[in-house]
Amino acid sequence: MNNQDKLKLSHNIALIAGIFCAAVALLLLLNFWQITKTDPIESKALEALVERLKDDANNEELKEEIRNFDLLARKAYFNSQWQVETGAYMLLFGAIVLALALRLYYSAKSKIEEPEKVLENEIASRIIAQKGIIIVGAAVMVLALLASFLSVNQLKSYDASALVADNETPVEEAVEVINVAPAQTTSNEVSVEATADESASAENVTEETSTEVQVEETSSEPVAEKSAVETKPAAASSGITLAELQKNHNSFRGPLAQGVVMHKNIPTEWDGAAGTNVVWKAEVPKHGFNSPVIWGDKLFVSGADNTSREVYCYNRNDGKLMWTGVADNISGSPATPPRVTEDTGLAASTLTTDGNAVFAIFGTGDVIAFDMNGKRLWARNLGVPDNHYGHSSSLITLNGKLFIQYDTNRAGKVMALDNKSGETVWETQRDAKISWASPVLAEVDGKYQLVLTADPIVAGYDVGTGEELWSVECMMGEVGASVGYADGIVVAANEYARMVAIDIRTQEILWEDDFYLPEAASILAHEGLVFVATSYGVFVCYDLKEGELLWEDDFGSPVYSSPVLADGKVYLMDNEGVMRIYEFSRELKKVGENVLGELSGPTPAFADGRLYIRGEKDLFCIGK
């Protein structure tokens, strides 16, 4: 093969390879454009079909159509990807052939040339190089400076806004604490300020400012009278005092989740089936074992099934459903809800509200906040809880923080989220196994603690920082009953384990007992008495200080609902919908026994003259 042949051959090969490369490159570009248009996840047609399915959830034909369309879209997408990959290899092959052919072509074409006599003038070149270096160097510097002047340091602005917020909040709180108690006397006001000052100076935590409020009292019953004149610190937060909390029923088992409510004139007789003393009855769209919570005229419950999770707001005066908030489109929320048992469900945790927003948590780990008119404020997923029954610990709020017990099979933790933003304010890892009990707020020397019980510890946490203040290793098993708290004594118990009374200040175990133990019903402690309801239907009263068994009522039907003290009486609902009412007394004195007409389980909520019970399907307002 002579040089001419080489030249011709390499020229032709290069030409063919060039055309081939150009064609493949063009096809690749087209394919790339096609892929960007046909992302199966972004498919508008599929979205439209899914939207249609939402309206017609049981349309099997539509489901099949969606599956087929989805498969087709994916096939097309992966086919295009395969084409791109294959095309890329073909292009690479073509490019190699082209490069080799060109090398051969140019080597065959080149001729012997004499070395250049005059080479590049090095001196002139160096002088230009100097200019070039200075220009490029200066250009780099100028560009960097330009970029620096055009960029804003946003982090600084965050610091400023955070500082302002930090400075403002306590002032607001302090002012509102004083203003919100109009019924207080002058002497009370003085004590408020004094206590507030003390607390602020001693603890430097103004959000836990304590005050004393006097609840107006008209009742003639001795025990109720006693409870009415008691003094308690205010839960100062965003303008909420304990007095205001006590006017409402903002969490599971009422204010502070202690099972003690201050409302009066609570009915003691009704018949749900016959409609006796039933003010209204409303069906709840989706099932849930959570208990109603109340703020003002609004009552909140939640419901869930595998398709969706919802929050319902009812007008508590007439039972009208005011709005429904759907907990959807939450990042991190599982596409398929975790498997939970039927007697727990996905909406077992009771909601809470601070009067500005209502908060809900579901078995999926979704936490969501709506304002009082149903506008979604924030939502986040805490990670799907590894819980073999389903997450059931209820929410509670104080000082602008939302407290969540999140003990799962993976790890135990308790956390506080910011009510306004949902951001984590603190998070504390707990040396505890999974538990289902709800947090209880306990006031100790003017400061609040969050008290939790689980296997193996009963522990108190600082509400402001999440610091574990104390813990006592005394519990075991699958703990579902929340603690009772009164007079500086925490009472914790669990079935097949034991009941212990712990001095919250010294962590001394005052007494313990293992005869009557609750499975799900939380413990009620108040004014020297402790009430425990076993799952097999025995309601028992103990002495708080000594642990002495005072009385027991063996009615024999299962109880998951928690006893609540209201209007001097203890209300206990059993799973069959029968509510037994006992006098708050050291002797057994049954006041009444009323039938709801449907199964129940949640704990009732109270308002003046009214009792709100969630049955299996319906929500009942009992009153005269």
Next chain:
Amino acid sequence: MRNQLNQNSHKLQATSHKQSRFFGFKSKSVLFTFAFILFTFAFNLLSLNLSAQKQRFPKPEFETGYEQPSPVTPEPRALAMEYFDVLILILVLAAATYFALKSRSRQGILWLSIFTLVYFGFYRNGCICSIGAIQNVTLTFFDPAYAISLTALLFFIIPLVVTLFFGRTFCAGACPLGAIQDLVVVKPISLPKWLNKTLGLIPYLYLSLAVLFAATGTDFIICRYDPFVGIFRMDAKFLMIVLGIAFLLMGMFVARPYCRFLCPYGVLLSWMSRFSSRHLTITPSKCIQCKLCTHSCPFDAIDFPTNEKEVVKSGLGPKRFITYALVIPLWIALGVFVGAKSHTFLSKANQDVYLAELLIAHPELRNDPDNIDVQTFLASGKPMEQLVSEATAIREKFYIGSMIAGGFMGLVIGMTLLNTVVFRKRQDYEPHKGNCFSCARCVDYCPVEK
């Protein structure tokens, strides 16, 4: 022309001694023995590798025959295989050095670079490479929680050590990025010296940014913007493929554009190579000033004899040298100032800083379920205060780092300027020790025999 000259020079030095060599080896048996040992060792290690990669829990099997793709590219490699890579690197470096310095065989280096391209490029998917190892080494110094692998450290150090003694033979035959560019050189054009010098600033800038981003734990930009790794892996994003192909197309006429005007590792190699005692020479003996090699280097890395008369006449003498030397501190000060000023801008490349600023500037994005960055952060449960404080700490690091990087760039500009007025007495045509890739192209042009 070069190939014609090549043929010509071959004719000039056609001796039976040279014909009997293959890749510079004296006999074929040596090659076969070497290949046999190599492949036996490779086979043994490969079987070891397979057993090491056994899954603790087997992956689910699909009836359709679907195979699950690996989530990591390239897949994690057994430690023994990593050491095998180091061994290959050492062998390739030894071979490249042998071909460049001892046997002076361009053909040997060409085939070696093809092997490198296939092994380190397409088979090892361009990872690990010495260029990227700069970042691993940097991160080791600045992040106590980061432990560099011995392989990465060796990949970083070995080529530098070899270069310190023998010049940039790593670039000639052991770097896959160099190899892919070298193979597509078709009709290289000679760039004027001033352009070479000016563009030569870019690698220093790239190196300083790469070190800055690695030291602050922001990003490995050398790997992220490697134009050829996408070609090696066949999985790059569209724009990176376009960039890679653009570099290759450009490389047909401007030889090795990445190596000359971007490669940050090239900066370090260039420094080392300047001190190399046994660098490749164009002529095996004494230069006869035939000028045949003047255009043999596609990388413009041959220095010509100094014309002393011209130098004296030019006025680029001691006066300008002193001026430029005195200006260096000013360049450094300017660089430090610019670095300090631009640290805010540069730190925005950090993911934490970016996220914190995004959430501060646009708090409404918290409610955007489609913003994956924001939603992932929110789901993590990390408090905003923590994110902001971490971002602020990173920005502080950038403040210091940017000043150092700026000062370094100022020094580089000052020194490069100073270099333009420094003339070394040169009688012959010699490869520029810093810029020469030791590809041995020029060797074939020299008619002189030992």
